[in-house]
Amino acid sequence: MDIKHSLKQRIVIVFALMSALVAGVFAVGIIATVHVVGNRLTMISMGGNLHRQLTSDRIEDWRHRPEKDELFYADDGLDEVAMSDDLKGLQPGFQTFERGKKSYYAMVEQVGERRYVLLRDQRKSAKRERILLGIVLVGFILSVLLAILLGRLLASRVMAPVSRLAGQVRHRDQVLERAPVLANDYAQDEVGALARSFDDTLGRLRAALGREKLFTSDVSHELRTPLMVLATSCELLMEYPRLDERSRTQVQRISKATAGMNQLVQTFLLLARTEGKNAPQGQQATLSQIAEELIETWRQPIEEKGLHFVYHGCEAGDDTLYNAPLLRSVMGNLLRNAWHYTDHGAISLTLNANGFQVEDSGIGIPLEKQEAMFQPFVRGDEQRGEGLGLGLSLVQRICANQRWTVTLTSREPAGCCFTVVLEAPGTLPV
Template sequence: MDIKHSLKQRIVIVFALMSTLVAGVFAVGIIATVHVVEKRLTTISLGGNLHRQLTQDRIEDWRHRPEKDELFYADDGIGDVAMSDDLKNLEPGFQEFFRGKKEYYAMVETVGDRRYVLLRDQRKFEKRERILFGVVLVGFILSVLLAILLGRLLASRVMAPVSRLAGQVRHRDQLLEMAPTLADDYARDEVGALARSFDETLGRLRAALGREKLFTSDVSHELRTPLMVLATSCELLLEYPRLDERSRTQVQRISKATAGMNQLVETFLLLARTEGKNAPQGQRASVVQVAEELLEVWRVPIEEKGIQFVYVPCEGAEKLTYNAPLLRSVMGNLLRNAWHYTDHGAICLTLNPHGFSVEDSGIGIPQEKQQAMFQPFVRGDEQRGEGLGLGLSLVQRICANQGWSVTLTSREPAGCCFTVVLEAAEQSLG
C-alpha cells in the first residue's frame, strides 16, 4: 500500500530513522566493547589471583582469598572445598562455568600433576551489565525522542518558506495582472527557484486566461449580429398576413430558439467572466416552465425516432424559480444526450420538489466509466459519429457554478438516469 506523507512528516521520519540507526549502532558498540573489555580484564584478574595463590610460601595460606566472590580449589583437597568432578573436567585456561543456576568465571591451571581452579561469581558483573543496559536503553530512547523533537522544529523552519509560497500561489489575487512576483520575496535557493518557476507558470496562465476572455467576448459579440438578424426576420415573418398556421408555428419555434441562444450566449459570457463565482441572476423560471418549453422542442425528434417520451410533472414545483438559461441548458443537454444514445424504448422526464431526473432505455454507461463522463471530450459510445463529448461536461460546470448537483446511475436492464438536485440556497419564490 502506497502511504503518502507530507514533506514535513518525511523530514521528521528521516531524522528519527537516522537517530535510531546511529543510537542503535552506538548502543551495540558500547555493549559489545564493555563485554569484551570485561572479559579481558576478568581473564587478567583471575589469572593474577590464581598465580598469587600458587606462589604462597605456605600451603595453608591458600585459604586466603583476595576477593570475597572467589573460590579456590585444588585436586588434592587443599582449598575451600574438595574439587568436584565437574571442576576436574574443565580445560586449562579462562572460561565461563555454570554450577546449577549460578554462572562463574573459571581460571584453570595445571602444575605438574596437580590441577588448580579459581572461580569468580558473575552476579556482580551481571548486575553492572543490567545497569549498563538500562542506561544505554534510556539513552537510546531519549536520543530518538530528541531527534523527533529536533526534526519537527527543523522541519517547521525548513518548510516555512515552502508553506508561505504555497499560500501565495493559492491566493486568488495571484492570477491578477497587477499581482507582485513571488521570487522577489525569497533567497536564491531551491525555494527561490521554485518561486521563479511559479512566476513563469502563472504568467503563462494569466496570458491564457486573457486570451480566453478575449475569445469569449469576441464570440459573444460576433454571435449577437446573426442572432439579431434571426430575431428580426422572425418578427417580420410573423407580421406577414398570408403566413399559414403551420408556417407561423415553425417561425415561432425559430424565434424562441433564437431568444434562447441569445440568452445562452450572455450566460456563458458571464460564466467565463465570473471565473468560478456564481453568475449574476438574470431571467428566472420554474422547473415546470423550462420543462414545458423543452417538451415542445424535443417531443417531435424523440417520437420521430420511434421512442416514447414520458413527462411526469410535480405539483408545487412551479413556485420555485431558478436561473432560466442555465436550467434550460442543463435539462436540454440531458434530453439531447438521452435522445442521442437511445434507439428504442422510452425517455422519461420526471420533476420532483428538489429538481428533476432524465431516464432513458439506451445503451447505458459502464460503471467504471460513469465518473469520466462528466469530463470534457469523453463520450459514451465512440462508434456514434455525432457529438464532441462536451454536453455532460457543460452540465457539470453549470451545476457546480450554481450550487446544484448532478448524479448518474445505471438502470436495469439498460439505460441511464441523470438526477439533478437544485439547492434551496439558490431558489427563490416566484
C-alpha cells in the same frame, strides 16, 4: 494502502528514524564493547588472582583463601580445595562454566602434573550488565524523544517559507492582475525557485485567460449576426401567406433551434465573463416553466426515435425563480444527452421541490468512467459520430457557478440517471 503525510511530518519521521538508527548503532556498540572488555578484564583479573594464589603460600596446605566471590580448587589439594569431577574436564585457559543453576567464570592453569581452577560467580557481572543495558535503553528512548522534539522545531522553521508560499498560492487574489510577484519575497533557494516557477505559470495562465476572453468575445460577435439573420428570416417566412402547414412546422423548428443556439451562445458568454463569480440573474423562470418549454422542444424528436417520453411535474408549489438561460442549458443538455445515447425504451423528466432528474434506458456509462464524463471532450460512446463531449462539461460548469450540484448514477438493467439539486438564488453566497 498508501499512507500520506505532510512534508513536516515526513521530516520529523525521517529525523526520528535517523536518530534512532544512530542511537541504536551506538547502543549496540557500547553493549558489545563493554561485554568484550568486561570479559577481557575478568580474564586478566582472575589470571592475576590465580597466580597470586599459587605463589603466596606453601603449596602443600593451600590455606590462603581467594576473594569472597571466587572459589579455588586443586586436583591434589586438601578436602576443602579438592577438585570435583566436573572441574577436571575443563581445559586450561579462561572460559565459562555452569554448575547447577549458577554460572561461573573459570580460569584453569596447568603447572606440571597439577591443575588448578579458580571460579568466579557471574551474578555480579550479570547485574552490572543489566544495569548498563537499562541505562543504554533509557538513553536510546530519550534520544529518540529528543530527536522528535528537535525534528518538530527544526521542521517548523524549515517549512515556514513553504507554508507561507502555499498560503499565498491558495489565496484567490493570486489569479487576478493585481496579485504581487512571489519570488521577490524568497531567497535564491529551492523555495525561491518554486515561487519563480509559480509566477511563470501564473503569467502563462493570465495570458491564456486573456486570449480565451478575447476569443469568446470575437466568436460571440461573429455568431450574433448569422443568428439574427436566421431569426429574422424565420419571422418573415412565418408571415408568408402561402406557406403550408408542414413548411410552417419546419420553420418553427428552425426558429426554435436558432433561439436555442442564441441562448447557448449567451450561456457561454455569461460563464466566460463571470470568471468563477456568480452569474447575474438576468432573465428568470421557474423550474416548471423551463421544463414545459423544453418538453415542447424535445418531445417530438424523442418520440420520432421510437422512445417513450415521461414527464412528472412538481406536485408542490413551484414559485422559486432561477437563472433561466443557465437552467435551460442544464436541463436541455441532459435531455439532449439522453436522446442521443438512448435507442430503445424511455426517457423521463421528473421535477421535485429542489431540483429534477433526467433518466434514460440507454447504453449507460461504466462506473469507472462516470467521474470523467463531466470533463471536456469526454464522450460516453466513442463509436457514435455526433457530439464533441462538451454537453456534460457545460452542465458541470453551470452548476458550479450557481452552487447547484449534479450527480450521475447507473440504472438497472441499463441507462443513466442525472440528478440536479438547485439552490435558491437568495441563498447564494455573495
